[in-house]
Amino acid sequence: MSEAAAAKPRPAVDFLKIPENGDPYLEGHKCKACGSMYLGERTTCAKCGARGQIEAVKLSNKGKLYVFSIVYRSFPGIQTPYVSAIVDLDGGGTVKGNLIGVEPDPKKISFGMPVEVVYKDALGRKDREGNSYLSYFFQPAS
Amino acid sequence: MSEDVYVLGIDMIKFGRFPDKSLAELGAEAALLALDDAGLKIQDIEAMWCGNLMQANNMVGQQVLQQIGQTGIPVVNCANACATGATAFRDAWLAVKAGAYDVVLAVGVEQMGKGLLGGPGGSRGIPKEGLLGSMTMPAVFAEAGMEHSRKYGTTFEQFAKVSVKNHHHSTLNPKAMYQIETPLEQVMGAEMISYPNTKLMCSVNVDGSAAAVLVSERKAKELGMKRAVKIRASVLTSDPWQERDLVMPDVNTCTRLAAKKAYEMAGVGPDDIDLIELHDCFATAEILHYENLGLCKDGEAGALIDSGATTIGGRIPVNLSGGLLSKGHPLGATGIANIYEISTHLRGEAGKRQVPNAKLGLTHVIGLGSACAIHILEKAA
Numbered sequence: 001m002s003e004a005a006a007a008k009p010r011p012a013v014d015f016l017k018i019p020e021n022g023d024p025y026l027e028g029h030k031c032k033a034c035g036s037m038y039l040g041e042r043t044t045c046a047k048c049g050a051r052g053q054i055e056a057v058k059l060s061n062k063g064k065l066y067v068f069s070i071v072y073r074s075f076p077g078i079q080t081p082y083v084s085a086i087v088d089l090d091g092g093g094t095v096k097g098n099l100i101g102v103e104p105d106p107k108k109i110s111f112g113m114p115v116e117v118v119y120k121d122a123l124g125r126k127d128r129e130g131n132s133y134l135s136y137f138f139q140p141a142s
Numbered sequence: 143m144s145e146d147v148y149v150l151g152i153d154m155i156k157f158g159r160f161p162d163k164s165l166a167e168l169g170a171e172a173a174l175l176a177l178d179d180a181g182l183k184i185q186d187i188e189a190m191w192c193g194n195l196m197q198a199n200n201m202v203g204q205q206v207l208q209q210i211g212q213t214g215i216p217v218v219n220c221a222n223a224c225a226t227g228a229t230a231f232r233d234a235w236l237a238v239k240a241g242a243y244d245v246v247l248a249v250g251v252e253q254m255g256k257g258l259l260g261g262p263g264g265s266r267g268i269p270k271e272g273l274l275g276s277m278t279m280p281a282v283f284a285e286a287g288m289e290h291s292r293k294y295g296t297t298f299e300q301f302a303k304v305s306v307k308n309h310h311h312s313t314l315n316p317k318a319m320y321q322i323e324t325p326l327e328q329v330m331g332a333e334m335i336s337y338p339n340t341k342l343m344c345s346v347n348v349d350g351s352a353a354a355v356l357v358s359e360r361k362a363k364e365l366g367m368k369r370a371v372k373i374r375a376s377v378l379t380s381d382p383w384q385e386r387d388l389v390m391p392d393v394n395t396c397t398r399l400a401a402k403k404a405y406e407m408a409g410v411g412p413d414d415i416d417l418i419e420l421h422d423c424f425a426t427a428e429i430l431h432y433e434n435l436g437l438c439k440d441g442e443a444g445a446l447i448d449s450g451a452t453t454i455g456g457r458i459p460v461n462l463s464g465g466l467l468s469k470g471h472p473l474g475a476t477g478i479a480n481i482y483e484i485s486t487h488l489r490g491e492a493g494k495r496q497v498p499n500a501k502l503g504l505t506h507v508i509g510l511g512s513a514c515a516i517h518i519l520e521k522a523a
Contacts, residue, residue: 012268039388047383066386067292069284070337071276075258075269084275084336086285086390096275096389106337111292125268133268 012122012135015039024119024134026059028093037092061117062141063089070104079123087115087138101139114141147238148362148522149371150245151180154352154479156317157470160253163349165197169251170209172351172475176247180355181365184211187355188243191218193230193250194474206249221474223509224423225378226250227352228477232376232515234356244361250479251351252472259347275389280336280344280424282391282510287338287426289390293441296429298338300444302329304425305343305467307453312464314454314495319348319470329425343425348470352478362522370522371485374502375407381512393427396514397434397506404516405436410502412436415518417487417497418458419480420506422465427508432460435506454495462487462495480505481517488521 011018018024029038033050037057044051068085085099099115102108115138122133153175160168169192177184184207192203198221207217222229227250234248260278271277290296306326312318324342332340362370379400384392405411412435420435422428432443437451437458446452452460463469463483466476484503486492505517 010267012270012273036383036385046387067285067288067390069276069281069288069339070334071272071278071281072337073258073280073333073335074272074276074278078269078272080272082272082276084281084285086275086386088386094386094389098273098275106298111288122268122273125273127267135273 009121009132009134012133016134016136018134025061026093026095026117026136028057028059029054030057030092039093039095059093060090063087063115063117065099065109065111065113065115065138066094067111068099068109070106083109085138097136097138099138115139116141145359147235147373148357148359149354149373149481149485149519150357150362150365151176151178151182151355152353152482152485153179154317154475154482155350157319157348157350157472160349165194165202165251165253166205166209168253168349168351169202169206169249172251172353173206173210173247173249176353176355182245182355185213186245187213187215187247188245189216189237190247190249191220191230191234193220193226193248193477194252195221195223195226196252196254196473202251203249206251222513223511224421224471224473225477225507225509225513225515226474227479228505228507228515228517229378229513231354231478231481231517232378235373235376238356238358244358246356247353248356248478249351249353250475250477252474253349254347254472256347276336278336279510280339283424283426284336284339285390286393286430287424290426290430290443294444296444299326299330300447301338301425301429302326302340302343303447304422304428305329307447308422308461308465308467309342311454311462311495312468314493315464315469318464318468319346320464320468339424339426343467345423345466345471346468348472350470350472350475350479352475352482354478354481367523369489371488372520372522373517374410374520375404375516375518377404377407377516379403379514391510391512393508393510393512394430394434396512397431397508400514400516401435404504404518408518410518415458415502415504416500417462417484417503418460418506419463419465419483420460421508422461422467423471423508425467428460428465431506435504459497462492462497477505477507477515480507481519484519488519
């Protein structure tokens with residue numbers, strides 16, 4: 001393995017895709033029968049039960065904040081406070097992640113505010129083998 | 143098939159922290175209390191259901207019988223997240239209802255330790271907690287509450303009032319973990335865990351056990367109806383598909399489905415219910431369940447807590463035991479402990495917190511993941 005290949009970050013979750021040539025993106029899996037959206041591969045739709053109707057789709061990098069919480073107490077070693085956010089992406093798919101670029105203050109965050117998905121290193125977290133990871137974050141859309 | 147099934151004996155230990163006792167000893171205490179309450183011996187029990195979550199692979203029911211009497215009866219161990227105890231109770235009910243047995247025992251028991259519930263996230267790669275939001279229980283239920291705020295403008299103060307109320311109720315319940323008043327400013331000023339849930343708005347992790355003896359109608363008539371409690375409805379649901387399921391566990395839809403079925407089964411409506419024990423794992427959750435259980439219209443739960451209707455002496459008192467917030471929440475025991483609270487009122491034995499002339503009560507628990515169990519109970523005599 002070349003050094004360049006070894007240095008390439010891995011995706012923090014399976015539904016974050018890092019193409020060889022191109023920008024990272026989030027991938028959804030959509031049921032062609034009923035239109036429901038999933039994160040991660042599957043064969044059968046949990047909503048309508050259709051089999052073999054699931055297709056991979058590229059999710060939008062734009063969306064709106066559905067709800068959030070400001071987390072002050074977490075597990076040991078997890079830096080707080082941070083904003084845990086649930087975002088409805090334009091065109092379908094709901095994703096949970098950290099909302100960055102805002103003060104962790106409920107008065108500064110509004111339901112429905114437009115956000116964009118950005119891709120950055122996973123807060124310096126590495127696995128046991130020392131591999132780096134790429135994660136996604138939400139930030140207020142300019 | 144038995145026409146109706148009755149709770150003949152039911153009790154719980156005072157919830158607390160008992161690191162020097164084994165899980166089996168805790169379960170045995172409640173089982174013996176319930177047998178005494180029914181005036182029966184372990185030899186009278188034909189089958190047993192045991193609810194425990196954290197040690198679900200350890201044959202906890204059999205361990206309890208090894209403490210109080212190994213009679214060779216069938217034992218079923220069950221785990222269903224925070225609906226574990228209610229699930230054990232319900233499956234015991236089903237077996238009597240089906241006519242398989244006349245006298246059965248349901249036990250719920252848990253040893254908890256302190257600290258946050260929920261996992262740091264993911265066995266592969268790197269931890270996801272604090273990277274992809276939070277999956278701690280206080281955060282998950284904070285987000286569920288914030289959905290209500292988004293839709294209806296429910297405030298931090300309204301959520302906090304739930305804790306004020308339930309802590310107040312617990313001062314009248316000697317079996318609650320805590321008997322401490324917590325005024326609004328204290329609840330709102332407590333350490334913020336996950337906005338809008340402060341530390342006093344999170345249920346207390348405690349050790350505890352509760353148990354019930356369920357009997358057929360024939361047996362209830364034989365042994366005496368005086369303190370019997372009739373099970374008018376027993377319903378269990380799982381979570382129907384919802385569009386945000388994957389990132390936002392939904393405690394609403396499974397509760398609404400269970401409530402609808404339970405009211406239908408009992409042939410009553412929410413207005414007929416005299417008191418409720420519902421799953422206040424976090425203060426935010428209680429607000430949601432006012433609407434889910436039909437105590438008020440959608441969007442009116444904030445006004446309902448403001449009105450005092452769910453406080454002792456109000457139109458529909460909720461969580462008179464102190465709830466999970468102050469009585470404590472030993473996961474596997476909670477479902478049966480809730481049934482104990484309602485039964486105690488229906489028997490007229492709830493002392494200072496007694497709802498006068500209580501005839502019908504409802505219990506509700508949620509196991510995240512998700513399961514919802516609802517029971518409607520009626521004074522038998």
